[in-house]
Amino acid sequence: MRPIEEALNPTLKNIKPSMIRRFFDIAAEMDDVISLGIGEPDFTTPWAIREEGIRSLEKGLTHYTSNAGITALREELCRYFKRKYDLHYTKDQALITVGGSEAIDLTIRALVSPGDEVIVPEPSFVCYTPLASLAGATPVVIPCKEKDNFCLTAEDLKAAITEKTKLLILPFPNNPTGAVMSREQLMEIAEVLKDTDIFVLSDEIYSELVYTDTPHIPFSGIEGMYERTIIVNGFSKSYAMTGWRLGYALGPQPLIALMTKLHQFAIMSAPTQSQFAAIRALKECDGDVIHMRDSYNQRRLFIYRALLDMGFSCFEPGGAFYIFPNITSSGLSSEEFAERLLREQHVAVIPGNAFGPAGEGHVRICYASSVENLKEAVRRMQVFMDSLKK
Amino acid sequence: MQEILELLENNARLSTEELAVLTNKSVDEVETIMAELKSKGIIVGWRPIINWEKTNREDVSALIELRIRPQKGCGFDALAQRISAFDQVKNLYLMSGGFDLGVFVEGKNIKDIALFVSEHLSQLDGVISTATHFVLKVYKYEGIDFFDPQCDRREVYS
Numbered sequence: 001m002r003p004i005e006e007a008l009n010p011t012l013k014n015i016k017p018s019m020i021r022r023f024f025d026i027a028a029e030m031d032d033v034i035s036l037g038i039g040e041p042d043f044t045t046p047w048a049i050r051e052e053g054i055r056s057l058e059k060g061l062t063h064y065t066s067n068a069g070i071t072a073l074r075e076e077l078c079r080y081f082k083r084k085y086d087l088h089y090t091k092d093q094a095l096i097t098v099g100g101s102e103a104i105d106l107t108i109r110a111l112v113s114p115g116d117e118v119i120v121p122e123p124s125f126v127c128y129t130p131l132a133s134l135a136g137a138t139p140v141v142i143p144c145k146e147k148d149n150f151c152l153t154a155e156d157l158k159a160a161i162t163e164k165t166k167l168l169i170l171p172f173p174n175n176p177t178g179a180v181m182s183r184e185q186l187m188e189i190a191e192v193l194k195d196t197d198i199f200v201l202s203d204e205i206y207s208e209l210v211y212t213d214t215p216h217i218p219f220s221g222i223e224g225m226y227e228r229t230i231i232v233n234g235f236s237k238s239y240a241m242t243g244w245r246l247g248y249a250l251g252p253q254p255l256i257a258l259m260t261k262l263h264q265f266a267i268m269s270a271p272t273q274s275q276f277a278a279i280r281a282l283k284e285c286d287g288d289v290i291h292m293r294d295s296y297n298q299r300r301l302f303i304y305r306a307l308l309d310m311g312f313s314c315f316e317p318g319g320a321f322y323i324f325p326n327i328t329s330s331g332l333s334s335e336e337f338a339e340r341l342l343r344e345q346h347v348a349v350i351p352g353n354a355f356g357p358a359g360e361g362h363v364r365i366c367y368a369s370s371v372e373n374l375k376e377a378v379r380r381m382q383v384f385m386d387s388l389k390k
Numbered sequence: 391m392q393e394i395l396e397l398l399e400n401n402a403r404l405s406t407e408e409l410a411v412l413t414n415k416s417v418d419e420v421e422t423i424m425a426e427l428k429s430k431g432i433i434v435g436w437r438p439i440i441n442w443e444k445t446n447r448e449d450v451s452a453l454i455e456l457r458i459r460p461q462k463g464c465g466f467d468a469l470a471q472r473i474s475a476f477d478q479v480k481n482l483y484l485m486s487g488g489f490d491l492g493v494f495v496e497g498k499n500i501k502d503i504a505l506f507v508s509e510h511l512s513q514l515d516g517v518i519s520t521a522t523h524f525v526l527k528v529y530k531y532e533g534i535d536f537f538d539p540q541c542d543r544r545e546v547y548s
Contacts, residue, residue, distance in 0.1 A: 020547045027546040037547040242548075298397070298412040305411045348546050369542075371401060371412070 015130045019335065019354055023342060030346050034369070034377045037348035039175065041240035041321070042368045043295075045277075046288040049239060052280035053273040065272050067264040068256075069096025069248070073275050076282045077248060087221050092253050095260050096270045096278075100205045100234035100247035105131050106259040107201045107230045107249060108167065112137040116166035121152045122356030123324070124171040125203065129356075137166065143358035146315055146326065150179035154188035161192070167199045170219055173206035176355045176364035177324040178300075178317020180210055183217050190222045200229045205247070206320040208238035208289050211297045216319075220250070227252060235274075237320075238289055239281045244274040296321050296367070299374060303367040306378040310385060321368040324352060328361045330388055338363050344387070345380035391423055395432070402436050439532055451480070451496045452503050454511065455489035455521040466490060469516045478506050489521070500524065 005013075020037070027033050044050075068074065074091035081087045097103040104127060112118060114136030120128045121142045129139035142160050144150045152170070170189070172181045181189075193200065202219035210216045220229035234247025249259060300317065307314045307325045314325040327337045334351035341347050341363075352359030367374060393413050397404060404412070410420045427433040442449065456473075460466050466484055470491060474482045481494035493511070497503040503522065512520050528536055 024547055033546055035542075035544070035546040038544050039548050040544060042542065042544070294393075298393075301414050302408070302411050350547070371404065371408070375408075 011134055015133065018126065020350065023338065023348065023350075026339070026342055027348055033342070033346045033348055034373050034380070035348040036365045036367070036369060036374075036377055037350050038366045038368065040242040040368070041237060041292065042370070043240040043292050045240050045244070046281075046285055048284055048288075049241065049277045049281045053244070053277035056273050056276035061272055061276060063272065065096075065269040065275055067269055068260050069094070069270055070272075070275050070279075073279050073282075076279050077250070080282045081218075081250065085218055085221055087218060087226075089250050090253075093250055093256050095249045095256050095263060096275060097234075097247045097249060097263060098267055098270050099236060099245045100203065100232050101127060102263070102267065103230075103232040103234070103247050103249040103259075104128065104201065104203060106262050107232065107251075107255075108132055108137075109135050110255060110258045110262055111199055112166055115164065117162060117164040119157070119160050119165060119168045119198075120356075121169065121171060123150070123174075123176055123352060123359035123362075124169070124355055125175050126355060128169045128171070132167075138164075140165070141356060141358070143356070144174075144177070144179070145358075150174060150177035150315060150324070151181050151185055152189060153185075154192050157189060157192050161196065161198070165196070165198050167201060168193070170200055170202040172202075172204070173210055173216070173319025175206065175320055176322045176350065176352065176359065176362075177315065178320045178322050179315070180212055180216075180318035182212075182214065183222070186217060186219060186222050190225050193228065194224050198228065200225065201232060202229055203232045205232065205234055205237050207233060209293055209296060209321060210319040211293070211300060212318040230255065235278050235281060239278075239285060240292065241274070241277075241281070244271065244277065246270055246274040246278050299367045299369070299371060302371060303365065303374055303378070306374070307365075310378070310382055321366055323365050323367060324359075324362045325365065326361055327352075327363055330385065332388075334360050334363055341381065341384050345384045347377050347380050347384075391427070394420065394423055395427070398433070402438075439534055441528070441531075441536055443528060443536075449496050449498060450500055450503060451494060451525045453523045453525070454493040454495060454507060455523070456491040456493055456511065457518040457520075458490045459516045459518055461516060469514065472514065473511070476506070476510065478503075 071091060073096060074094040077094050078089045078091060081089050108131045112135045116137045117140045118132035118137045119140045119142060121144050132139040140160050142156050144152055172179060200219055204218060207216040218231055220226045220231055230249055230251035232249050235241040303323055304316055312325040317323050330337055334353045338349050338351040341349060350364040352362030352364060394409055397409060397412060406417055406420050410417045458466060458469050461468055470482060473479055473493060478495045478497055479493055480496050483492040485492045495503055495506060497506060507520055507522055511517060530536060
């Protein structure tokens with residue numbers, strides 16, 4: 001038999017592995033790392049939600065659910081969108097997935113054919129371009145610039161569209177920059193799209209973590225965009241449920257039906273306990289969400305000020321729980337900065353280019369960490385920056 | 391004001407400057423609020439939360455249920471004030487239900503508390519009965535789980 005390396009899927013094999021792996025190994029040697037490299041809430045799931053998961057186990061609800069997710073959850077999700085955004089969805093337009101990530105994968109695979117182009121604004125979450133490539137499509141990256149507040153501009157979008165463009169990824173509120181698109185900016189994007197056949201995957205996983213004066217607007221709520229938009233969201237960030245692995249997609253019924261077919265082959269159904277717990281989350285946990293958001297906001301203000309005080313140029317994030325300072329004044333690349341900060345001061349951050357070449361010159365700091373931790377991290381960063389000047 | 395109190399309740403060591411940044415206020419505004427909180431007796435003290443079981447100290451504590459006779463004109467307050475004057479009394483509540491005052495006391499050992507109850511508390515004018523329950527173990531205190539105090543279970547990178 002030929003060597004296994006030759007047999008492996010070359011497309012998958014050629015996708016660059018995450019650079020974070022190497023950092024993991026360095027951090028594993030240390031016992032006093034302050035990790036700001038995390039992409040998840042520091043809260044434990046609210047007790048009411050955990051209790052509902054436990055209760056479902058006690059009741060013996062340990063079987064598969066229907067492929068699309070339990071009806072009560074899908075219906076509750078539709079009610080949630082109605083009361084929160086005044087958007088009308090039916091349960092047939094909802095698919096419950098294993099995290100938002102699965103919903104992204106399914107959307108891309110169900111929509112895209114080989115030869116299509118998928119537009120991906122960067123810096124952004126790491127999965128879009130690999131998944132588009134694996135589906136045989138060509139990812140077309142639009143770098144979002146610091147001068148544009150890391151938002152996607154109508155001008156850049158227009159320039160990237162070709163007759164092959166099938167799908168636009170809209171990752172806002174953004175990981176890693178914390179950028180949020182305003183209604184006006186979204187309307188400009190809609191204006192570019194309205195006479196095309198382009199679909200939009202709006203990854204709104206951070207929808208509940210918005211600190212600007214105007215609340216989050218789902219892209220399907222922008223005039224003329226409902227028919228072409230797939231909302232991807234989930235319970236991980238808003239309800240601190242990362243380990244429960246539960247997300248969802250909302251969109252046009254025929255597309256959701258096709259995604260459900262794919263989901264049925266690969267997954268069967270999302271975790272049953274998580275689904276029952278999520279119903280309780282949607283029904284009863286608005287207060288917990290507000291409490292967590294307020295707490296992230298305090299820490300956002302804290303870290304933003306601290307970075308400015310240290311002399312970094314830094315975009316003020318409006319959403320998510322990340323801040324993306326410009327570190328070019330250090331004279332180091334993103335990777336050098338992150339690696340040396342970890343080795344020398346035991347503070348873990350993520351190099352900005354992990355989120356695409358457009359992130360070079362920045363690092364991602366997750367501020368979902370206690371104020372005590374943030375204070376100590378800031379102190380160590382200051383020592384690190386001072387050491388560079390010597 | 392509420393936001394500052396909640397922040398301090400979780401972390402009393404935050405400085406005025408830090409509070410100002412966290413609440414998006416000026417240092418002057420925070421100082422004014424802090425002065426008001428102190429002058430109004432809303433903030434009455436500062437202390438760390440200590441798990442004494444992890445130290446050498448072997449003090450014991452108990453909850454004493456006290457049934458008392460209310461006094462004309464001042465109800466339970468006069469006797470409660472008298473009881474609160476004892477150093478051994480750490481917390482004192484007026485309760486609904488089967489007894490009137492919930493008295494949390496601390497002593498060097500069981501005998502110490504027994505003596506306090508028999509020689510002081512039970513002999514006060516107006517005390518009808520006492521029932522003493524010793525604390526065997528503290529699982530949670532002031533909202534902090536002593537089983538597992540706020541450890542970060544997350545990976546370094548995720």
